[in-house]
Amino acid sequence: MALERDVEPDVENKPDPGQALDLASRLTQDHHQSLKLWLRMLSCTVKIENEIRSRLRATFGITLPRFDLMAQLERYPDGLRMGELSKRMMVTGGNITGITDQLEQEGLVVRVPDPRDGRAYSVKLTQEGRKAFAIMAETHEAWVAELLAPIAHDDKAQLINLLSQMKRHLNEGTNR
Amino acid sequence: MALERDVEPDVENKPDPGQALDLASRLTQDHHQSLKLWLRMLSCTVKIENEIRSRLRATFGITLPRFDLMAQLERYPDGLRMGELSKRMMVTGGNITGITDQLEQEGLVVRVPDPRDGRAYSVKLTQEGRKAFAIMAETHEAWVAELLAPIAHDDKAQLINLLSQMKRHLNEGTNR
Numbered sequence: 001m002a003l004e005r006d007v008e009p010d011v012e013n014k015p016d017p018g019q020a021l022d023l024a025s026r027l028t029q030d031h032h033q034s035l036k037l038w039l040r041m042l043s044c045t046v047k048i049e050n051e052i053r054s055r056l057r058a059t060f061g062i063t064l065p066r067f068d069l070m071a072q073l074e075r076y077p078d079g080l081r082m083g084e085l086s087k088r089m090m091v092t093g094g095n096i097t098g099i100t101d102q103l104e105q106e107g108l109v110v111r112v113p114d115p116r117d118g119r120a121y122s123v124k125l126t127q128e129g130r131k132a133f134a135i136m137a138e139t140h141e142a143w144v145a146e147l148l149a150p151i152a153h154d155d156k157a158q159l160i161n162l163l164s165q166m167k168r169h170l171n172e173g174t175n176r
Numbered sequence: 177m178a179l180e181r182d183v184e185p186d187v188e189n190k191p192d193p194g195q196a197l198d199l200a201s202r203l204t205q206d207h208h209q210s211l212k213l214w215l216r217m218l219s220c221t222v223k224i225e226n227e228i229r230s231r232l233r234a235t236f237g238i239t240l241p242r243f244d245l246m247a248q249l250e251r252y253p254d255g256l257r258m259g260e261l262s263k264r265m266m267v268t269g270g271n272i273t274g275i276t277d278q279l280e281q282e283g284l285v286v287r288v289p290d291p292r293d294g295r296a297y298s299v300k301l302t303q304e305g306r307k308a309f310a311i312m313a314e315t316h317e318a319w320v321a322e323l324l325a326p327i328a329h330d331d332k333a334q335l336i337n338l339l340s341q342m343k344r345h346l347n348e349g350t351n352r
Contacts, residue, residue, distance in 0.1 A: 030329070034321040037332050038224060040339040045221040046266050047346045048214060090222050093269030145210040150345040151338075153206070156213050159338050162331055163216040169326040170223045 048147055049091075055143055060136055065094025067140070070108070070125065070133045079112055079122030108132055224323055225267075231319055236312055241270025243316070246284070246301065246309045255288055255298030284308055 053064040060067075068091040073080060080088065086096050100123055103109040108129030114120040125133065148156065229240040236243075244267040249256060256264070262272050276299055279285040284305030290296040301309065324332065 031317050031321040033329065033332050033336070034324040035317050037324060037336050037339070038320045040336055040343060041217065041221055042225075042266055044339055044342050044346060045217055047343070049218075051346075090218055141207050141211050144214045145207040147346065147349065148210040148213060148342070150349070151342055153209070155338055155341070156209050158334070159342075160209070160213050160216055162327075162335050162338075163213070163220055165331070166220050166324070166327055166335075167216060167223070170220060170227075170323065173323065173326070 048144070051147060052140065052143060056136075056140075059139065062136075063094065063099075065089070065091045065096075066099050066103070067136060069094065069096065069099050070103070070129065071137070073109065073123060073125045074130065074133050074137070077124065079114075079124030081114060081120055081122050085123060103129065224320070227323060228316065228319060232312075232316075235315065238312075239270065239275075241265070241267045241272075242275050242279070243312060245270065245272065245275050246279070246305065247313070249285065249299060249301045250306065250309050250313070253300065255290075255300030257290060257296055257298050261299060279305065 049064070056062050056064055056067050068089055069085065072085055072088045072090075082096065082100070085100075089096065100109060100111075104111065108126055109123050110126055111121045111123055114122045151159075225240070232238050232240055232243050244265055245261065248261055248264045248266075258272065258276070261276075265272065276285060276287075280287065283302055285299050286302055287297045287299055290298045327335075
């Protein structure tokens with residue numbers, strides 16, 4: 001993780017000691033290329049995430065984990081168990097039980113008995129919660145569009161394409 | 177942020193109501209494309225981050241914020257003030273003062289008077305801390321290379337290129 005902001009070690013452009021690279025050098029170069037890609041991706045993600053975090057706070061007075069939690073529930077109208085919800089969160093560091101309690105008090109989510117297991121329960125958005133989220137989601141989408149506006153349509157399409165490929169590989173490699 | 181995992185609303189491929197798109201439809205499509213790109217990027221980042229988080233714990237018994245903090249210090253041999261350090265962290269949710277205290281107790285970092293301001297102090301890695309980090313960083317780099325190994329060299333180069341462009345735009349747009 002980590003490591004880059006605006007100053008950044010130039011990990012890829014090491015001097016090339018000879019014409020033909022031996023295997024070890026090639027491996028090192030591949031490692032550096034992957035690290036560079038990862039740091040670049042992480043850096044962009046953190047920047048966008050921080051911007052959205054602060055706009056959510058300023059505009060709606062809510063935290064990013066709260067938005068994330070509602071976003072996950074919005075996709076599962078039948079509700080999610082706490083464990084499923086926690087696995088689906090895209091933002092770390094939020095206290096899921098605490099956020100759920102708070103949203104329940106505000107009437108934005110309800111806990112309902114899990115149809116698959118009477119002793120467990122699921123959390124789902126109320127109609128009011130769905131309405132509240134829809135408003136925020138629209139604004140959120142406009143922010144993302146604004147932040148990514150300087151990138152050409154074709155470049156975005158290419159990024160989506162390459163990142164979809166990456167996602168597929170990551171799912172194959174890390175799903176257990 | 178949020179919203180996507182393996183199931184994902186197909187935000188971009190909405191039916192096209194006519195041959196010629198009016199401005200509103202084009203705007204909507206642009207928004208959807210940007211959102212899709214953002215969710216795709218976030219999803220890949222979270223996947224890699226989670227994998228690295230669990231490997232750091234299993235292999236070195238350390239947290240991701242601790243690794244991140246040492247990574248930031250490694251790039252500033254003269255040390256960083258707490259405020260600077262906090263701004264540079266790529267991972268949210270870590271207690272920076274707590275991590276620093278712990279690392280100091282283990283002899284991996286020291287607090288030194290800030291040369292620019294006698295009342296403030298900077299944190300820097302000790303020689304031992306630098307050595308400990310170098311070992312972890314090498315393993316970390318190999319993990320990243322392994323996770324991104326299925327992506328072709330040219331595709332990685334293209335991603336680096338496009339993400340560098342994105343990073344530049346984000347810096348221009350959000351730096352204050």
